Amino acid sequence: MQSVLSPIDIQRVRQDFPILDQLVNGKPLVYLDNAATNQKPVSVLNALAHYYEHDNANIHRGIHTLAERATHDFELTRQKVQSFLNAQHVEEVIFTYGTTDGINLVAQTYGRKFLNEGDEIIISTLEHHSNIVPWQMLCEEKGCVLKVIPIDDNGDLLIDEYEKMLSERTKFVSVVHVSNALGTINPVKTIVDLAHRVGAVVLIDGAQASSHITLDVQALDCDFYVFSAHKLYGPTGMGVLYGKKALLDAMPPYRGGGEMIKEVTFEKTTYNELPYKFEAGTPNIADVIAVRTAIEYMESLGKENMAAYEGELLDYATAQLADVPGLRIVGQAKEKISVVSFVLDGIHHQDTGVILDQMGIAVRTGHHCTQPLMRRLGIAGTTRASFAVYNTKDEIDRLVQGIRRVQTMMA
CATH class of the missing domain: 3.40.640.10 (Type I PLP-dependent aspartate aminotransferase-like (Major domain))
Known part of the structure; x- marks a missing residue:
């Protein structure tokens, strides 16, 4: 996906979502479970x-x-x-x-x-x-x-x-x-x-x-x-x-x-x-x-602008996660939305999710209500990070840091 500069003011957008401004387990919340449900702006x-x-x-x-x-x-x-x-x-x-x-x-x-x-x-x-x-x-x-x-x-x-x-x-x-x-x-x-x-x-x-x-x-x-x-x-x-x-x-x-x-x-x-x-x-x-x-x-944001910005997040996350040793991205389709599923060598996805949560990072783990798909791929499940218009590259960096921490703790 080609990276496209977006006119969206991400800091202003984040102010529209008060739930994001909180600590989870003593850490600033990084909400990356948007494919399950996304957060609601103040207007809603x-x-x-x-x-x-x-x-x-x-x-x-x-x-x-x-x-x-x-x-x-x-x-x-x-x-x-x-x-x-x-x-x-x-x-x-x-x-x-x-x-x-x-x-x-x-x-x-x-x-x-x-x-x-x-x-x-x-x-x-x-x-x-x-x-x-x-x-x-x-x-x-x-x-x-x-x-x-x-x-x-x-x-x-x-x-x-x-x-x-x-x-x-x-x-x-x-x-x-x-x-x-x-x-x-x-x-x-x-x-x-x-x-x-x-x-x-x-x-x-x-x-x-x-x-x-x-x-x-x-x-x-x-x-x-x-x-x-x-x-x-x-x-x-x-x-x-x-x-x-x-x-x-x-x-x-x-x-x-x-x-x-x-x-x-x-x-x-x-x-x-x-x-x-x-x-x-x-x-x-x-x-x-x-x-x-x-x-x-x-x-008000413009759906094309939202898609362009989320495309930037997907490209950035894909590149950063690909550099993590022992991590395999599951799903490399030609056309994708801002979802990255992955598995870590020797580490169960549930353990990954629990440890990331302790660092304030919310992801989804498991079969994602797609058990036949997981069987086709030969895996029990994945860890899934999914991005919305209010997410940032800094949050993706925290996800990558968190994954490396998971690997250290589970080694």
Whole structure:
């Protein structure tokens, strides 16, 4: 990746994230676990507080002022997400509880209605468990066949092998946009185009891509796209499912209850229009509202500027870690986001994480909910450092120093 100078003022950005200004085990915090969740700027925290302090009310059904204000702000987020994804219609934006919830919604609605015994579903070796288990459950229920796109040793998908797997039996393809474990950016446009040639429907898991890559679902022509708010500087417990309107219209509701209905009698229920057909019950109102603020925060920095700066961090970290004897970087894909996974000779990743934590350095260790990928790579797990817009090269230097300390202590 070519290093690009970024106009982002990193010290000003860091002031927007008060959680970073603390000591952990007596050391200044170095937070490098952004692929699991990133931290939230003050503006997002303020948006949450403002809702509960001024506008707390249930939405859509109330006619009083607080309910109308809350409803207005809630639906403004839907419009913001439509723009964020470049969706054609605002009703194509469905609020969920996260990426996992969105994948399950599609599997249990589209999958149950339209997939049949013998139909083939394709996923990839890079998938998070959330994009494996729902399809396994559907295959067990419906008698479908699950196929897996292989990877090379660098962590790149073997697209030629994927193309060979496609046939008239292929009915659904569900792949990750960016690997949470390795940082690999998949060629999702190619994946979508090839799938559509055989009439297959495609879902893209954008959990790791949403804060790093400019998204355009119309240009991708994907049928579904899912992501979680907490990985783009927003709150936990809230996510988005984008779906093409014709597909969402054809799918049955996922959950029954309030909001997703037009009329209920003891004899029959008629269901609501999109997007409310899929949003049963009282939603996560405050967090939905705060997501708009999170997107606006990224817009204020410029997503291209953020990507350029994070690319600098990735290049710097890769170079510095490559100079550490006994350290092997796992995942050398041609295109990556700011994630570096590694193993240390003779040292278990969990021991690495525990010792780094004692030095105030937060990383993720383990299989990263990608156990099949780890088995393919012949390892039990890795230590993963993942960078966000508020991280610095000085923090990467502290990580490298910490790793050398781990090696000394475990020698």
